[in-house]
Amino acid sequence: MRPLETEKFLNIAVEASLASSDIIMSSLNGAKVKDYKGKADLVTKTDLESEKIIKAIIRSNFPNHNILAEESGKEFKDSKFLWVIDPLDGTTNFVHGYPSFSVSIALYFLNKPLLGVVLEMPNLKMYSAIIGEGAFCEGVPIKCSDTSTLKDSLLVTGFDYKQNKFWKKNMELFKHFTSITHGVRRLGAASIDICHIASGKADGFWEFNLKPWDTAAGVIIAKESGAIISKINGDDFSIYDKSVLVANQNIYQDIKENINTYFN
Incomplete structure (x- = not known):
């Protein structure tokens, strides 16, 4: 994979996550449950709108890529690329106004990980990584802890x-x-x-x-x-x-x- 091509993929993932966060944050105080997948497995209109904008941005740039998304499932084409999308992770938290929810977007190539973006909300912390290039939060390199016991x-x-x-x-x-x-x-x-x-x-x-x-x-x-x-x-x-x-x-x-x- 050429570095410039991978960087473009990352930029699109970031763009999509930010567009999604605009929808999520604007509806935070008025979230309404649209459906129940289970007793406590909630779906809101915001989940669906978030997924729609993410997919639209990906499709406008990469119309032939495969997509696997939480709410709409598989949209598989004849592609080696797979985008995996959670348009609103932590929906129950979001509905209750508990400050821990996110949008998560990953890209896999030939079933191998290529890049990932997680935008934590409501504090709007952007985590990102491209395989082989390190992990970042808000553009600053991050490392896991060294706790020894x-x-x-x-x-x-x-x-x-x-x-x-x-x-x-x-x-x-x-x-x-x-x-x-x-x-x-x-x-x-x-x-x-x-x-x-x-x-x-x-x-x-x-x-x-x-x-x-x-x-x-x-x-x-x-x-x-x-x-x-x-x-x-x-x-x-x-x-x-x-x-x-x-x-x-x-x-x-x-x-x-x-x-x-x-x-x-």
């Missing part, structure tokens, strides 16, 4: 809307890790959680039952920050996997072993 770490997790066996098991893990670390946070937007690992605000993140758009951009940013990304069991991760573990290199193994002790 689990007992000194701050962790983050998320819970599926469906209260199934993974939900129950993760509640046990939440309690366990809370007792052996500085604490565990649950903010409700996986893309932001992963970017907080990338920027060193927290040290490790795990979650089950995720969708491709939840992780597609964040894991690229985290990888470029120096973090380790895998499935919960340690196998190589792809965006089509439902579980993910993201952590700095010092405590990754300890987190993985603690999680898998609970599952074995």
Whole structure:
């Protein structure tokens, strides 16, 4: 991939995320639930409008690229490029005015990660990365933390809307890790959680039952920050996997072993 071409892709992702954020922020105080995908899995008019503008910007520049988006699903053409879009990660937070939601846009080439952009809101922090070029927040290079022990770490997790066996098991893990670390946070937007690992605000993140758009951009940013990304069991991760573990290199193994002790 030519550097100038990749830079153009990144510029379009940034443009689309900013256009999306204009829609999201302008409707923040008047958000209305449009539909329920589940008891607490909300969809608003803003989700749909955000996705529409992102896709329009991508299509106007790259009409033949594939798109996978949360609300409209697959739009696959005969292309080696795939855009993965979460137009509003943290919809429930957004509806309640809780300050943790984002837009997430990633580009993959031949199923390999190329670049990712996550725009955290309402503080409008832009996280970005191109594979091989490092991770950035607002244009400033970022690195994951160097916390060396689990007992000194701050962790983050998320819970599926469906209260199934993974939900129950993760509640046990939440309690366990809370007792052996500085604490565990649950903010409700996986893309932001992963970017907080990338920027060193927290040290490790795990979650089950995720969708491709939840992780597609964040894991690229985290990888470029120096973090380790895998499935919960340690196998190589792809965006089509439902579980993910993201952590700095010092405590990754300890987190993985603690999680898998609970599952074995």
